[in-house]
């Protein structure tokens with residue numbers, strides 16, 4: 001039996017001092033920004049300090065939440081980790097890449113894109129960002145498989161069927177265009193595609209925002225089960241404490257591009273320290 005707790009287990013994803021500035025990246029842009037100034041926009045340069053000095057580690061089998069209201073910078077952090085955009089500064093390392101010794105920010109865009117096949121997968125709020133709606137569910141899932149070298153038609157079909165079963169999409173829909181699917185079903189296919197190559201790191205950006213409450217509850221249930229059973233290291237970005245509470249063990253609270261508080265999710269929900277966290281928790285309690 002392993003004696004490792006999630007906390008003592010080596011990280012699968014490590015983010016250190018991550019920053020992303022839109023506009024002039026010089027230090028002058030930082031002055032006058034952040035929660036204490038009530039803005040992420042530099043008064044002198046007009047640059048947006050979307051995220052600054054963000055650091056965290058996520059262990060295999062652990063889920064970390066990032067919460068904040070619209071514009072707080074949480075999606076920027078996620079996009080930088082995913083490689084969808086370049087960080088201005090900081091380090092991002094995956095244990096699966098050279099045992100964590102490479103800063104992904106130093107890789108060429110082509111090398112960065114390759115990591116999205118096996119090492120790091122993302123599920124977006126908008127299914128169209130992660131799926132081709134004019135391709136069948138099976139075809140969408142086949143994409144990442146063929147990209148890493150799967151060649152057998154039967155093998156790919158079998159793997160796609162296995163994944164669809166796992167996300168509870170009826171196999172009878174495997175050959176239907178994703179465009180014909182409901183919102184909840186599209187999200188399930190997006191999750192199946194993300195898991196196709198068993199990535200060690202999974203990023204979930206507002207995975208249930210925009211879905212009807214009952215549909216969202218079903219997708220959240222599915223995600224919770226998958227996070228528990230796959231051992232993936234997950235980062236969950238959401239503005240909704242309900243989602244963060246359901247899926248994550250630890251959480252970072254972001255405001256105006258900075259982390260204002262972090263801790264165990266249940267403790268932070270029970271006893272938020274920063275006034276902004278208190279406000280978010282009060283809003284979640286309705």
Ligand SMILES: Nc1ncnc2c1ncn2[C@@H]1O[C@H](COP(=O)(O)OP(=O)(O)OP(=O)(O)O)[C@@H](O)[C@H]1O
Pocket residue numbers: 022040048049050051068069070071072073074075076077239
């Ligand atoms: N391409 C861009 N150019 C300029 N500013 C940007 C760009 N993308 C994001 N921003 C700004 O960066 C800040 C953080 O945006 P981000 O999308 O990370 O926020 P968020 O917390 O994820 O909000 P939301 O939930 O609305 O996506 C915002 O002020 C946003 O306007």
